[in-house]
Amino acid sequence: MFMLDEILAHKIIEVEDKKVRYPMSLVEKKLAHARSVRDFFDAMKQPGISLIAEVKRKSPSKGELRQDYDALSLARTYSQHGARAISVLADEAFFGGGAHIVERIANDAQVHLPVMYKEFVIDPYQVFEARSVGADAVLLIVRAVAPAMLPQLIETAHQLGMQALVECFTVEEAKLAVGSGARIVGVNNRDLQSFEVDLERSEKIRAVLPSTTLTVSESGLSSRADALQAEQLGFDAMLVGEAILKADNVALQVRSFAGLHEEMKDPVLND
Numbered sequence: 001m002f003m004l005d006e007i008l009a010h011k012i013i014e015v016e017d018k019k020v021r022y023p024m025s026l027v028e029k030k031l032a033h034a035r036s037v038r039d040f041f042d043a044m045k046q047p048g049i050s051l052i053a054e055v056k057r058k059s060p061s062k063g064e065l066r067q068d069y070d071a072l073s074l075a076r077t078y079s080q081h082g083a084r085a086i087s088v089l090a091d092e093a094f095f096g097g098g099a100h101i102v103e104r105i106a107n108d109a110q111v112h113l114p115v116m117y118k119e120f121v122i123d124p125y126q127v128f129e130a131r132s133v134g135a136d137a138v139l140l141i142v143r144a145v146a147p148a149m150l151p152q153l154i155e156t157a158h159q160l161g162m163q164a165l166v167e168c169f170t171v172e173e174a175k176l177a178v179g180s181g182a183r184i185v186g187v188n189n190r191d192l193q194s195f196e197v198d199l200e201r202s203e204k205i206r207a208v209l210p211s212t213t214l215t216v217s218e219s220g221l222s223s224r225a226d227a228l229q230a231e232q233l234g235f236d237a238m239l240v241g242e243a244i245l246k247a248d249n250v251a252l253q254v255r256s257f258a259g260l261h262e263e264m265k266d267p268v269l270n271d
């Protein structure tokens with residue numbers, strides 16, 4: 001929790017500063033010209049477990065994730081090799097991302113997937129910003145916001161035509177997410193206290209969610225076997241970062257998570 005507290009303390013200052021430098025009136029102007037929304041919900045609903053592949057330069061626990069890091073070329077690779085959505089870190093200070101990176105990827109002619117603005121959202125301003133740069137979904141972390149704020153943030157995302165992936169760590173948080181209007185709930189497999197990954201805890205949480213809620217297994221998935229386990233537990237989608245970012249061959253790793261690995265051996269697809 002310590003790290004989350006530190007990030008949130010930083011975020012409060014950052015958002016207030018942004019609101020002064022780039023006021024809501026400008027965000028609204030930009031919103032009017034944002035590209036049309038791609039259907040993130042539908043992308044998650046496709047048969048088989050859907051891959052949301054993540055673009056992140058670094059993390060507080062792992063540091064820099066790859067030497068030849070290039071956010072846009074990663075997103076293009078994800079788009080070409082079977083990911084169904086792309087999660088792009090908007091946080092700059094801790095994860096090396098930025099709203100401008102979300103914007104570049106969301107509007108790139110070679111990226112055809114829905115894009116999620118991955119940020120520590122604490123204020124509706126950030127949800128408007130997400131749509132204004134072309135995002136199709138936002139991450140909302142239950143633990144990061146006051147319970148009264150959660151329905152408002154979800155509603156704002158939906159009103160803008162976006163989806164919200166509402167992230168939880170406990171059964172209580174999952175119930176709160178659904179009660180607040182979440183249509184897509186993410187279960188973070190990584191305990192923020194111990195950094196341990198526990199898929200059984202995730203299964204317990206998934207089990208209390210209504211069948212109409214789409215579910216995403218987040219963090220710590222390292223192979224196709226983990227993906228299949230998550231699928232077996234009933235998850236509709238998975239969010240994978242590190243295992244893809246650290247791979248020597250990103251395209252192959254994405255195909256593997258997406259269940260397309262075998263096709264790579266087909267010479268026709270091997271160009």
Ligand SMILES: O=P(O)(O)OC[C@@H](O)[C@@H](O)c1c[nH]c2ccccc12
Pocket residue numbers: 054141167188218219220221239240241242243
């Ligand atoms: O890199 P991993 O272990 O595959 O995890 C990806 C994603 O789940 C993780 O980056 C994440 C999930 N929720 C978050 C909230 C904030 C920052 C990061 C995250």
